[in-house]
Amino acid sequence: MNDTRNRLVNVTAVLFQRQGLAATGIKQILSDSNAQFSSLYHHFPGGKEQLAAEVIRASGIRYQELVEAVWDSAPDVLTGITQVFEGAAETLEATDFAVACPIATVALEVATTNEELRVVTAEVFSSWISSGTDRLVAAGIDLTRARSLTLILVALLEGAFILCQAAKSTESMIAAGSAAVAIVSDALESSVADP
Amino acid sequence: MNDTRNRLVNVTAVLFQRQGLAATGIKQILSDSNAQFSSLYHHFPGGKEQLAAEVIRASGIRYQELVEAVWDSAPDVLTGITQVFEGAAETLEATDFAVACPIATVALEVATTNEELRVVTAEVFSSWISSGTDRLVAAGIDLTRARSLTLILVALLEGAFILCQAAKSTESMIAAGSAAVAIVSDALESSVADP
DNA sequence: GTCTATACTTTGATAGAC
DNA sequence: GTCTATCAAAGTATAGAC
Secondary structure, eight states: OOSHHHHHHHHHHHHHHHHOSTTOOHHHHHHHHTOOHHHHHHHOTTHHHHHHHHHHHHHHHHHHHHHHHHHHTSSSHHHHHHHHHHHHHHHHHHTTTOOSOSSHHHHHHHTTTOHHHHHHHHHHHHHHHHHHHHHHHHTTOOHHHHHHHHHHHHHHHHHHHHHHHHHTOSHHHHHHHHHHHHHHHHHHHHHHHOO | OOSHHHHHHHHHHHHHHHHOSTTOOHHHHHHHHTOOHHHHHHHOTTHHHHHHHHHHHHHHHHHHHHHHHHHHTSSSHHHHHHHHHHHHHHHHHHTTTOOSOSSHHHHHHHTTTOHHHHHHHHHHHHHHHHHHHHHHHHTTOOHHHHHHHHHHHHHHHHHHHHHHHHHTOSHHHHHHHHHHHHHHHHHHHHHHHOO
16 A cells, blocks of 8 residues: 555645645645656546545544554543543654644634535544544443533643644643543543432 | 734734635735735735734734633633633634634644744743633632643633534534533632632 | 646745836 | 835646657
């Protein structure tokens, strides 16, 4: 799977994560991918927008799988959530705060400027939220509350990414992780008390 | 204060909020401001980057004042926090999810691409965090905990903005507001119990 | 599917008259 | 301080040979 098409997607994913959509030029994508104009427009007749849609989807799936792997390898829910936030903080620090959410920058850019791509980012977030909700339901939390909690968890993670990248500090991610654990912990206790 | 220089800053602030930095061209700024190239480079010899720095600072101050006004007009801390998140949700809905955080898109764009502007965004967030921390301290929470709580509040707000704009739904902002109130409420109770 | 070359637009920025 | 005109570079996209 290291053909030209995949190289284009993977290279663009990295550039989108660091620079966003508008700042990433096709010429830079081609240069970094060792590819030609003809290859890009052969594989993506829709040009930059079609490539972007595929990159957003691929990045979303990859990040979801990463988080699920961390979460599911933990012995319990609270440990899983702790490790997701700790892992995010470690990655930020290890990459000099370059690697955070793979789609947040693009999501904000397209939210009011490109309806097709906005929908793609919404689908990615929706998939993440379903994944988290499933896990909280499996831990004994009722569906409505599990969904609401997952929205909070994702918001904490995304918001902390912004603050951490701007400040070049993991302080916010640490605080967000503590809050995430506290909130889910409360929900678990009231689930046990009122099943 | 409706001279050319101020028009440039105000117009650019709106464009940055909706499109981000890279997607906003100087020609669009000039067109929307009814200004000329010569005016822009007269007032901002440093070009787009200098204008961007001033716009980020101005947007940061304006938004901080808005939030402080909402917070301080409430009878107590928890009501204030509730109304900040409710106000954000109302603004999102009233503007078809176009008006969210004024600097988040730019902050993510510049975080790894423009060190000078990254520092400016960091200063804005730092000022917001100080403002929130002051208010929680005034409510009786000790400084360390107040700062940590404020980081969580800002992360919740910023993360919810992303999710709401992508989904075109205020669901995440509602959930984030509930979480914010719950977390600060807990802190207030333990402050009273253990002063 | 890939190569070279190119078309056309928009970008940020500057020059020089007034 | 403002006007018109213009620059060099980078932007996306396409054509046509192989």
